Amino acid sequence: MTLDLRADPIALTAALVDIPSVSRDEDAVTAAVETALRTQTSGFEVMRHGNVVLARTDRGLPTRVVLAGHLDTVPIADNVPGRFATENGAEVLYGCGSVDMKSGDAVFLHLAATIADPAHDLTLIFYDCEEIAAEFNGLNVIERELPEWLDADLAILGEPSGGWIEAGCQGTLRVRLSTTGVRAHSARAWLGDNAIHRLAPLLNRLSEYRAREVDIDGCRYREGLSAVRVGGGVSGNVVPDAAEVEVNFRFAPDRSVDQAVEHVREVVAGLDLGFEITDSAAGALPGLTAPAARGLVDAVQAHGSAGVRAKYGWTDVSRFAARGIPAVNFGPGDPNLAHKRDEHVPLTQITAVTDMLRAYLTKDSSDVDRLR
Amino acid sequence: MTLDLRADPIALTAALVDIPSVSRDEDAVTAAVETALRTQTSGFEVMRHGNVVLARTDRGLPTRVVLAGHLDTVPIADNVPGRFATENGAEVLYGCGSVDMKSGDAVFLHLAATIADPAHDLTLIFYDCEEIAAEFNGLNVIERELPEWLDADLAILGEPSGGWIEAGCQGTLRVRLSTTGVRAHSARAWLGDNAIHRLAPLLNRLSEYRAREVDIDGCRYREGLSAVRVGGGVSGNVVPDAAEVEVNFRFAPDRSVDQAVEHVREVVAGLDLGFEITDSAAGALPGLTAPAARGLVDAVQAHGSAGVRAKYGWTDVSRFAARGIPAVNFGPGDPNLAHKRDEHVPLTQITAVTDMLRAYLTKDSSDVDRLR
Numbered sequence: 001m002t003l004d005l006r007a008d009p010i011a012l013t014a015a016l017v018d019i020p021s022v023s024r025d026e027d028a029v030t031a032a033v034e035t036a037l038r039t040q041t042s043g044f045e046v047m048r049h050g051n052v053v054l055a056r057t058d059r060g061l062p063t064r065v066v067l068a069g070h071l072d073t074v075p076i077a078d079n080v081p082g083r084f085a086t087e088n089g090a091e092v093l094y095g096c097g098s099v100d101m102k103s104g105d106a107v108f109l110h111l112a113a114t115i116a117d118p119a120h121d122l123t124l125i126f127y128d129c130e131e132i133a134a135e136f137n138g139l140n141v142i143e144r145e146l147p148e149w150l151d152a153d154l155a156i157l158g159e160p161s162g163g164w165i166e167a168g169c170q171g172t173l174r175v176r177l178s179t180t181g182v183r184a185h186s187a188r189a190w191l192g193d194n195a196i197h198r199l200a201p202l203l204n205r206l207s208e209y210r211a212r213e214v215d216i217d218g219c220r221y222r223e224g225l226s227a228v229r230v231g232g233g234v235s236g237n238v239v240p241d242a243a244e245v246e247v248n249f250r251f252a253p254d255r256s257v258d259q260a261v262e263h264v265r266e267v268v269a270g271l272d273l274g275f276e277i278t279d280s281a282a283g284a285l286p287g288l289t290a291p292a293a294r295g296l297v298d299a300v301q302a303h304g305s306a307g308v309r310a311k312y313g314w315t316d317v318s319r320f321a322a323r324g325i326p327a328v329n330f331g332p333g334d335p336n337l338a339h340k341r342d343e344h345v346p347l348t349q350i351t352a353v354t355d356m357l358r359a360y361l362t363k364d365s366s367d368v369d370r371l372r
Numbered sequence: 373m374t375l376d377l378r379a380d381p382i383a384l385t386a387a388l389v390d391i392p393s394v395s396r397d398e399d400a401v402t403a404a405v406e407t408a409l410r411t412q413t414s415g416f417e418v419m420r421h422g423n424v425v426l427a428r429t430d431r432g433l434p435t436r437v438v439l440a441g442h443l444d445t446v447p448i449a450d451n452v453p454g455r456f457a458t459e460n461g462a463e464v465l466y467g468c469g470s471v472d473m474k475s476g477d478a479v480f481l482h483l484a485a486t487i488a489d490p491a492h493d494l495t496l497i498f499y500d501c502e503e504i505a506a507e508f509n510g511l512n513v514i515e516r517e518l519p520e521w522l523d524a525d526l527a528i529l530g531e532p533s534g535g536w537i538e539a540g541c542q543g544t545l546r547v548r549l550s551t552t553g554v555r556a557h558s559a560r561a562w563l564g565d566n567a568i569h570r571l572a573p574l575l576n577r578l579s580e581y582r583a584r585e586v587d588i589d590g591c592r593y594r595e596g597l598s599a600v601r602v603g604g605g606v607s608g609n610v611v612p613d614a615a616e617v618e619v620n621f622r623f624a625p626d627r628s629v630d631q632a633v634e635h636v637r638e639v640v641a642g643l644d645l646g647f648e649i650t651d652s653a654a655g656a657l658p659g660l661t662a663p664a665a666r667g668l669v670d671a672v673q674a675h676g677s678a679g680v681r682a683k684y685g686w687t688d689v690s691r692f693a694a695r696g697i698p699a700v701n702f703g704p705g706d707p708n709l710a711h712k713r714d715e716h717v718p719l720t721q722i723t724a725v726t727d728m729l730r731a732y733l734t735k736d737s738s739d740v741d742r743l744r
Contacts (some may be wrong), residue, residue, distance in 0.1 A: 186620045189598045196600075197578050197599055199575055230605060236600050250558055
């Protein structure tokens with residue numbers, strides 16, 4: 001299968017969809033991408049590492065941008081090859097990976113082959129095994145074995161974001177809050193002290209909790225403090241002496257993990273509870289005030305069809321953020337359609353993302369004006 | 373092993389303890405009891421049914437009293453044969469079954485052989501397999517296969533009650549109260565509706581609940597409404613859409629099951645909860661106002677060492693109560709020592725219960741005065 005990188009990225013997306021590439025079975029698509037980059041781009045050092053294809057320019061430009069996309073998909077569900085259709089008056093492409101994320105890959109590949117006057121040095125990373133356990137993730141392998149390939153002023157992951165810039169990510173903290181009481185036979189309940197009843201004031205606090213909203217670099221973060229599990233009880237005739245609620249605090253990236261713990265302690269202050277941290281991960285600041293990131297925001301806002309918003313979940317973006325590199329998700333397609341049998345991408349989004357990204361990556365900033 | 377029914381019931385208790393009779397291994401003790409009843413009592417029809425020994429008089433007396441006791445014990449724990457000792461200045465008998473309930477059996481056997489002028493016709497039931505699953509319970513077998521043997525104006529079970537009359541029993545009701553919400557990713561908690569948080573008002577009601585106390589036939593019943601189990605949660609990153617609390621309502625026997633259900637509905641009135649009854653058993657009124665029962669209460673109160681109190685748990689007493697027959701537990705020994713390795717019974721309680729019961733079962737009521 002030969003990929004034509006200079007063709008319309010819509011056609012290139014369809015060609016990529018038609019190469020099956022379920023996780024652990026990416027040999028064919030990796031070979032096609034490697035061959036296309038070696039034969040249809042100029043100025044790139046191309047390297048293969050396992051089923052990861054790496055390519056970079058070294059033009060001595062003042063800034064470097066990483067464009068990274070995974071080539072694998074979730075299992076096929078009668079949705080390969082892809083097919084074009086009209087959905088509510090809009091042309092779309094159906095197919096496994098059309099959203100997550102072969103349309104993003106197609107935009108990156110097309111731009112690598114067609115940008116004549118780049119504003120930034122570019123690093124391309126097309127990787128495998130993103131849809132399965134993190135230990136197999138190709139970007140994880142590169143971070144471990146070839147970390148210098150991740151260095152950049154901005155990293156753009158082509159994950160579906162509906163053509164919006166999704167930046168940063170929230171942190172997460174899980175705490176097990178427990179009550180203790182005195183066990184007794186339920187026929188003599190007054191001899192006991194019911195640990196489940198003792199959860200009442202905690203659940204009142206959680207019910208009444210008003211989550212903070214905060215703007216950081218133009219992204220609005222909404223925090224949340226949720227009970228995710230409750231448990232307790234010995235048997236049907238026993239007043240239980242132990243009960244617990246596990247809470248999950250999703251916090252904006254202007255708090256550290258320690259500050260998040262302190263906040264949860266304040267929420268439950270004065271209650272008689274055991275407090276055990278069971279899991280935590282730091283958030284990532286969007287970092288959109290850095291100059292390289294600012295340029296991308298400008299290009300997107302100039303286009304006028306989309307903007308900037310917070311990323312809530314933890315994605316590969318966080319790998320870069322943890323290294324101090326501003327990183328965003330930016331790709332065509334509705335992320336809510338990812339992994340679905342009826343996964344499909346609007347063709348206009350592929351074109352729009354290509355245009356916005358071309359404006360950002362090209363030296364002549366008049367491109368931006370042209371897009372207004 | 374020959375049992376001497378005319379000997380002091382203390383010695384008879386010791387002799388019974390020394391015949392091992394763990395549940396399902398009651399052949400020896402059953403044979404000894406059957407032989408003793410056949411050879412050392414007069415006026416009784418004696419019958420063997422499996423490992424149950426039944427005996428009854430038919431003197432045409434106006435009332436009939438059942439004396440029922442199980443002959444089996446929990447597994448022996450280095451506590452057979454029994455041994456006499458002095459405990460805090462009081463003489464006691466240690467041994468498996470000394471409390472639960474060979475001392476009660478000994479009192480019944482001794483009285484059957486020694487009461488010359490009975491006030492009531494008597495039915496004796498010595499049964500097996502009380503300490504294991506209800507399906508094996510010998511009294512259960514008799515109820516199913518020879519139910520007329522249970523007919524009486526009063527049933528006395530010789531279960532340990534510290535020489536008190538323990539009457540009636542509370543009812544029990546279990547209800548699963550459930551909340552529903554809307555599932556969402558915990559990173560976007562505001563899109564969900566947390567079913568665990570929705571348990572708060574229910575737990576507030578349970579915490580604030582003030583249980584009723586009520587006197588019935590001189591027995592004080594304390595009710596209780598307890599959460600016995602709480603559960604909910606999907607995974608550590610999901611706002612759950614379902615949670616539930618199972619409550620156990622132990623209610624005084626002046627309420628029917630339907631009235632108990634109605635009461636729980638009132639307690640949770642106005643809350644948005646699913647309501648599913650998972651288990652219920654009616655209580656049993658003590659029935660101590662019936663003439664045959666009144667006589668027993670008089671005899672015990674005349675003795676002055678003990679009185680009447682409510683029974684909280686469900687026991688074989690309830691089998692009789694369900695048939696409209698007043699039934700009580702009345703036997704020597706502290707029920708809290710039952711099933712313990714150091715099970716032991718104060719000798720004075722064996723004597724006191726024998727005296728009180730003899731006064732009740734004998735026609736010449738001057739016996740009661742003698743005991744004052």
